[in-house]
Amino acid sequence: MPWLSLAIFLPLVGALGVLLAPVRMARWLALGTSGVVLLLSGGLFAALERGRPGFQFEEHAAWVPSLGATYRLGVDGISLPLIVLTAFLTLLAVVYSWNVVDRARPYFALFLVLETGLIGTFSVLDLLLFYVFFEISLVPMYFIIGIWGHENRRYAALKFFLYTRVGSLAMLLSILALYLGTSPRTFDLPSIVAAQPYPGTGLAPSLILLGFFLAFAIKLPSFPFHSWLPDAHVEAPTAGSVLLAGVLLKLGGYGLIRLALPTVPGAFERWALPIAILAVVSAIYGAAVALAQPNLKRMVAFSSINHMGYVLLGIASAAVLGASPEARAAALNGAVVQMVAHGLITGALFFLVGMLYDRAHSYEIAKFSGLWARLPIYGSLVAFMFFGSLGLPGLAQFVGEFQVFLGTLGVFPALAILALLGVVLTTAMFLRTLQRMFFGDSAEGSTGFKDLDRREVWTLAPLVLAVLVLGVLPGGLLSAIDGVSTALVRAMPLPGR
Amino acid sequence: MPGMAKMEMAPELARVIPEMWLAGLVLVLFGMGPFLPARRKGWAWWLALGGLLGAFVPTLRMLTWQPQLGFDGAYAVDPLGVFFKLLLLATTVVVLLASRDYFRGMPHEGDIPGLLVLLAGSMILLASSNDLVLIALFVQLVSITSYVLVGVWKDEPLANEASLKFFLFGSVSVTVMLYGMSLLFGATGTLNLQEMARRLPQADLSIVVLGLALTLAGYGFKISMAPFHVWVADTYQGAPTPVTALLSIGPKAAGLAVLLRTLAVAVPPDETNWPAAVAAMAALTMTVGNVLALRQTNIKRLLAYSSIGQAGFLLMGVAAAGRDELSVPALLFYLVAYLAMNMGAFGVATAVERGSGSVELGGYDGLGSRAPWLAGTLTLFLLSLAGMPPLAGFIGKTMLFGAAMGAGFAWLAAVAAANSALSLYYYLLPIARMYLQPPNGSMPFRTAPALALAIGLSVAATVLVGVLPEPVVSLARSGARLFVG
Numbered sequence: 004m005p006w007l008s009l010a011i012f013l014p015l016v017g018a019l020g021v022l023l024a025p026v027r028m029a030r031w032l033a034l035g036t037s038g039v040v041l042l043l044s045g046g047l048f049a050a051l052e053r054g055r056p057g058f059q060f061e062e063h064a065a066w067v068p069s070l071g072a073t074y075r076l077g078v079d080g081i082s083l084p085l086i087v088l089t090a091f092l093t094l095l096a097v098v099y100s101w102n103v104v105d106r107a108r109p110y111f112a113l114f115l116v117l118e119t120g121l122i123g124t125f126s127v128l129d130l131l132l133f134y135v136f137f138e139i140s141l142v143p144m145y146f147i148i149g150i151w152g153h154e155n156r157r158y159a160a161l162k163f164f165l166y167t168r169v170g171s172l173a174m175l176l177s178i179l180a181l182y183l184g185t186s187p188r189t190f191d192l193p194s195i196v197a198a199q200p201y202p203g204t205g206l207a208p209s210l211i212l213l214g215f216f217l218a219f220a221i222k223l224p225s226f227p228f229h230s231w232l233p234d235a236h237v238e239a240p241t242a243g244s245v246l247l248a249g250v251l252l253k254l255g256g257y258g259l260i261r262l263a264l265p266t267v268p269g270a271f272e273r274w275a276l277p278i279a280i281l282a283v284v285s286a287i288y289g290a291a292v293a294l295a296q297p298n299l300k301r302m303v304a305f306s307s308i309n310h311m312g313y314v315l316l317g318i319a320s321a322a323v324l325g326a327s328p329e330a331r332a333a334a335l336n337g338a339v340v341q342m343v344a345h346g347l348i349t350g351a352l353f354f355l356v357g358m359l360y361d362r363a364h365s366y367e368i369a370k371f372s373g374l375w376a377r378l379p380i381y382g383s384l385v386a387f388m389f390f391g392s393l394g395l396p397g398l399a400q401f402v403g404e405f406q407v408f409l410g411t412l413g414v415f416p417a418l419a420i421l422a423l424l425g426v427v428l429t430t431a432m433f434l435r436t437l438q439r440m441f442f443g444d445s446a447e448g449s450t451g452f453k454d455l456d457r458r459e460v461w462t463l464a465p466l467v468l469a470v471l472v473l474g475v476l477p478g479g480l481l482s483a484i485d486g487v488s489t490a491l492v493r494a495m496p497l498p499g500r
Numbered sequence: 501m502p503g504m505a506k507m508e509m510a511p512e513l514a515r516v517i518p519e520m521w522l523a524g525l526v527l528v529l530f531g532m533g534p535f536l537p538a539r540r541k542g543w544a545w546w547l548a549l550g551g552l553l554g555a556f557v558p559t560l561r562m563l564t565w566q567p568q569l570g571f572d573g574a575y576a577v578d579p580l581g582v583f584f585k586l587l588l589l590a591t592t593v594v595v596l597l598a599s600r601d602y603f604r605g606m607p608h609e610g611d612i613p614g615l616l617v618l619l620a621g622s623m624i625l626l627a628s629s630n631d632l633v634l635i636a637l638f639v640q641l642v643s644i645t646s647y648v649l650v651g652v653w654k655d656e657p658l659a660n661e662a663s664l665k666f667f668l669f670g671s672v673s674v675t676v677m678l679y680g681m682s683l684l685f686g687a688t689g690t691l692n693l694q695e696m697a698r699r700l701p702q703a704d705l706s707i708v709v710l711g712l713a714l715t716l717a718g719y720g721f722k723i724s725m726a727p728f729h730v731w732v733a734d735t736y737q738g739a740p741t742p743v744t745a746l747l748s749i750g751p752k753a754a755g756l757a758v759l760l761r762t763l764a765v766a767v768p769p770d771e772t773n774w775p776a777a778v779a780a781m782a783a784l785t786m787t788v789g790n791v792l793a794l795r796q797t798n799i800k801r802l803l804a805y806s807s808i809g810q811a812g813f814l815l816m817g818v819a820a821a822g823r824d825e826l827s828v829p830a831l832l833f834y835l836v837a838y839l840a841m842n843m844g845a846f847g848v849a850t851a852v853e854r855g856s857g858s859v860e861l862g863g864y865d866g867l868g869s870r871a872p873w874l875a876g877t878l879t880l881f882l883l884s885l886a887g888m889p890p891l892a893g894f895i896g897k898t899m900l901f902g903a904a905m906g907a908g909f910a911w912l913a914a915v916a917a918a919n920s921a922l923s924l925y926y927y928l929l930p931i932a933r934m935y936l937q938p939p940n941g942s943m944p945f946r947t948a949p950a951l952a953l954a955i956g957l958s959v960a961a962t963v964l965v966g967v968l969p970e971p972v973v974s975l976a977r978s979g980a981r982l983f984v985g
Contacts, residue, residue: 069973131898135889142888149936157936161928168924172917179902
């Protein structure tokens, strides 16, 4: 069975169905579709052979033979967890949005189209096809922000679209350079990696890396390419923010690992130190700016810049060909786990922030106090996710950050220590916010709210469970990732050594 | 040539059956158009439609022919020419569909189909001309027919302005072109492109370069290449919308064909370095078009400047010709994509103009809820024009960027990428109005069936060619062969 194609295109079919179905049926159809996709991707993850090198569940079909582009799919321990994450968060977004009334059919349809774009991006092994799916995810998000967002939505949607498009086009040029440089010309990623058309550290490979880096650093986002993120995250409707932070940012990390790292390893190593420095700046900057935010949603948004900084740091460390393979593999493992964990925790945080907004119609931290006493379930969940986000051992994100630091210590020790400053700042930020909003006496604006209802608990419970399981028993995920990162790290050639 | 043995050396006149068919059709249409009773003007439309569709039959038969010349080497019958015949016929058919109800009951309703067929025929002739005299002749014929079509509503002040500006600018450009051609003739003593290719190396280089530069004025005018683009916005705005649609595609395509033919056949690339010159013109044209489009508030002006930007992208294919095997196929592929997406965008503009009476962007407010199909299709066309996958424009742009990079014009590809990003801004303007603004009226639209068919064909092509590009890539690759000699 073409399982991957099914996972990619089922949401698209579902989206068509949602558009054509009667309004009352639409959300059930959306729920059913995203549920089946989650089962499907979860099943694939369970069936994934750990430790087997190469791609699995491969599919091959002709697409544009006269341009050397094929419909080639395949996943491994790095991409499949991100696919499961996508399916998981899409399903929860549908559950959270159950009572959307404003243009509900296009709303659910757009989320399903988004799912197609995202799962497609994580599954393809052809660069032209990668670009296609990468960009497909932009359009539904533009509309989700622009139609269902908050006051400043039109500006935020436009900025999001234009900003990411600039990066994508830079990536297109890099892809074309790889295509033209490989003989015979091909967009097939494994063939390009095998051919290594641009070894070394010269101008051409550096420019190719620059194109990739622009695209993926904007997507992550890394300082100084982050300015679209606070606007987009804050203006997007809650479910949109969840997918934006939970999955779309991961396209950046994934792209760097899958495209940039193996195609221009020489150039990546040459520029690894500047990139790692940028990553640390990003981590500290994101945390510091988040600390200063009076707006809760903005705070969570900036904390993503901090967390994605660790992802970038891990990838940059893995690119240093001369360092010990164990450290590099650990850094890469950490980056991938961090992506998954951040998707779960920050996704949950955006749900929680949205639930507060549904009640109080405000994101102002200063407006609230003593919420925990009033809303015990809500308060406990926020505290849980806050602790998860600041990297408490036993919860998912700790596993990722710990490995990134561990790996980076073996490559860029000074930077690893510097990056710890980001953790300190994040901890301060979350604890202070917890204190201001949830402890103490209830302020005037913090009373009269109902605690979470059943639908909201159902949205969050799976995330809590996932964060716990990944934190306590990360082995299932790590064993899938580790085989791939070790192979990737070892396969990268050592030019001139 | 041994391979020539099998080829069909068609007798002289058999090589121009499609052209003769169209000429006959024009004569019949001009004869009957003015004399049809008011209620029967539609007959001319039907006859034109049937005639154009009929012209496909002899043209498709020519697909398998070997490249050859006719009429003492003045006229090329090669895959490139056949490709442009098909493209221009298809363009005119879709424009004819879109114009059915637009002109119904308006002045000259019976004459317009004949004029459209004449324009189609003259563009087809231009695209295959292999001799400077024929090129000059058909540039003029295309221009004069266009002037008439633009100003066909002679009581409309805007149409008059459009036609007059078009005419003045066109006359000057064509005159400059003729002067340039006379210089080329003086330098080489021939007007035939193959013959010129043989004699140019011995000619005085400075006169050749000057002659070429001046000749480009006429070509640039047809292509709307900067700096010969200044007539475009006013003319496109004032012309009847279906005519604008045709002008934005047909003459551009024919102009590109003849530019490619002239440069690739007659002019050695190394001494004159025309690829670099065309690359510079491409960069200038796309930048000018896209920058000027940013602040437009009228859909026709917006699409006018967009079409200048698109011409810049198309010119990349000419600049890379002969240096990368992707170049001419990329140009041809993008022309197919451009036909579908630009025609579709103008089709929706026509429908909205008839539905709401507005060509201002404000007329698109809330169109997503008033006319969901029109809004949805326009969104697809605009995103395709911006080069978003998985639509036709994306594959076309990718091929053009690749051709430029493969030809050593990486800087041009970078400029083009920056321009693509820029263009997204103004292509999103109507989209944002349609979906992110509340409607300013609640009247649902009714789109005439012929126009709906034109839009439907455009949508199908925009999506299918984008998702499954292989057949059109193959067609473009086989059409990329021209008779070089």
